[in-house]
Amino acid sequence: MGKSSFLQEFKAFAMKGNVVDMAVGVIIGGAFGKIVSSVVADVIMPPLGLLIGGVNFTDLKWVMKPAEVVDGKEIAAVTLNYGNFLQATFDFLIIAFSIFMFIKLITKLTEKKKAETPAAPPAPPAPNKEEVLLTEIRDILKEK
Template identity: 40%
Template sequence: MFKEFRTFIMRGNVVDLAVGIVIGAAFGAVINSFVKDILMPPIGLALGGVDFTNMYAVLKEGATAGPYDSLASAQAAGAVTMNFGVFINVIISFLIVAAAIFFVVVKPLNMIAAREAAKKAAAAVPAAPTTKDCPYCSTSIPIKATRCPNCTSELK
């Protein structure tokens, strides 16, 4: 059973999937940091100093009544909040990841597939005929022949 399990684990697809998941998680962390630490502060500044991570709506007051200075203080007080600023950050992160995957993976693969399809289409073009049928005896003769070698008929 252990030998069979080892064979399963060492298959290329399983290893590739594992590597993809690890790289994807690391890529997700980089994108989250990019959105949170690089992209959103200038956008918030351009919108008048808005901090998207602290955009929330209090649905139910906590142990201490609001207003709360930040989302963290509202959650620490036990308030029930709808965190739409965090959702905006997640949407922007998703769009960046989707764009990166499209331009880095999907677009190049589509270009390669189109090139391969063009090669196959060019190879599928039939070659020019090298023979023709004699109109008198219906035998196959070279295309440049002026007389049929079988029935000796003169061809146009």
């Protein structure tokens, strides 16, 4: 396989509609994820934290071992940062719900479009054995 053949095959693969559509979807999905993460972190979580006592979710953690100073060196605390997990969980749930609603809207629009286009008339039924036999007899009689 030559170098140009490989490049031609790769170009044909990369330019297929499905691959290009998927790439566009991934890029838009990444940007959409950032928007939703910002909505969650900057718009939803502050009021929610205020309602439950002014808590910032990202600061929630369980200190398993406190920070220490040993021989003049500070050893950082060992913490379980469950607040970040809660933040990521809220991000996921809101992104999943948003995508669900978007897919539901797209499905509704495509169903509406399909309903608006007239259905093709049904094909005439295939002739039964009697009709085929009668047609053959007619053709034989015409030849005589």
